[in-house]
Amino acid sequence: MNPDLEHRLQAWVDGELDASSAQEMESLVARDPEARALGDNLRLLRGFLQEHEPVRALPETQDFYWSGIRRGIEAEERADRGRESSDPSRETGGRAWWSWVWPAAAAALVLVVISLFPGREGGTAGDLATSSGASSSAKAPAVVPVVGHEIEAPEADGMETVTFYSSQESMTVVWLAHADVL
Amino acid sequence: MNTRLFLESLVGMAVLALAARGAVGAEPEGTRLAAQLLWGTNGEKPAGKELKPVEGELDRRLRRVFKWKSYFEIERKAFATPVGKPTKVDMSKECRLEVLNVSGDEFEIQLFGKGVLVVKKRQRIVAGETVVLGGDDKNDNAWFVVLGMAKPGDPARP
Structure with missing residues (x-):
């Protein structure tokens, strides 16, 4: 054979x-x-x-976990597209309505946070992204931004503040770009 | 005889009372912290300045987080932080720290530059944790104020 x-x-x-x-x-x-x-x-x-044959459950790696979420989102998007193509009324009705609700909710949340923590309440992810001094000073993969209101920089004139925490180094960093200290 | 006994008792009680008062009135020293003023650079050590290179674990940790290759110690001070009483620490002529022990391991750290409050941060500091206040300096160099728990050998220099 x-x-x-x-x-x-x-x-x-x-x-x-x-x-x-x-x-x-x-x-x-x-x-x-x-x-x-x-x-x-x-x-x-x-x-x-x-x-x-023994069945062995393999531990799910972080990469696999996130790729699973991505696959789920992609599958849902495909399903949405399929539903929209089969029902044209959704394009102008349901889908269009949902498409702006979440961005609007996110914008409202940002406004609430800004109003709760006015001024230069440092340590937000936004600060980390916009502070050229800090972003070029820290090695990004080792750090995460710290979000909170435990920091104040009342006299900061032209100064940019970023707070981040490196869990690997057990180090909290407050980066004060353009600060007049020395 | 009775008078002598009475006087001896009086003196004895006075001594005990003073000792007790001393024990109660003595303020707890609080957590001992160490602050270092550092300078980071990718260049050479500046000539004519008495700067001690940062070595060991702190040097490795700083290099893993920041972009600068060399760190030099300008000043190092260890100090006690009694709860509820701010401690002022002059790190240089222009740079000053005020550290308030809020409750045990929670601190309020204020950094002053040229007499002006630059930043105030509330922070928990425990063994092994380090707080770094830093900023850019001229010629792509940087300054750092590193705060952590004092080591047993750190001399007290308020």
Whole structure:
């Protein structure tokens, strides 16, 4: 029996062939004792593995976790597009309505936060992004911005403040760009 | 005899009272912190200045977080922080710290430059944690005020 036929037989045993190919394999097994013996052996082996091979749950890595979320979002977007294409009224109705609610809610949240922490309440992610002095001073992968109101810079004139915490180095950094200290 | 006994008792009680008052009245020293004023550069150590290179773990930690390759110590001071009483620490002629121990390991740190409050931060400081106040200086150099728990060998220099 040639290898190609063996592979097709194995695929048939695994239920991977389409209907016409599967029918071909059934005919082959019926008339060819060698193919029938191989098929029987493969079935036996498959059953043995299914019954006795231990199932091991692999720990989900962080990359896999986030890529799973990304795949979920992409699948939902695809489903949304599918629904929109099948229902044109959603384009101007439901979808359009939802598309601006979340940005509006986010903008409102930002305004609330700004109004709660007025002035140069440093340590926000925005500060980290806009402060050229700080962003060029710290090695970005090692640090995370600290968001909070525990910092004040009342006399800061032209000064930019960024607070971040490096968990790796157990270090809280308050970066005062353009500060007149020395 | 009775008078002598009375006087001895009186003196004894007075001594005990003074000792007790001293014990109660003595302020707890509070957490001892150490502050360092550092200068970071990618260039050479400035000639003519008495600067001690930062070495060991702090040097490695700073280089892992910041872009500068060399750090030099301008000043180092260890000081006690009694709870509720701010401690003033002059780090240089122009740079001053005021540290208030709010409650145990929580501190309010104020940094003054040229007599003006530059930043005030409330921060928890425990063993192994470091607070770095820093900023850019001329010629792409930087200054740093590093605060952490004092080591046992740190001399007290308020």
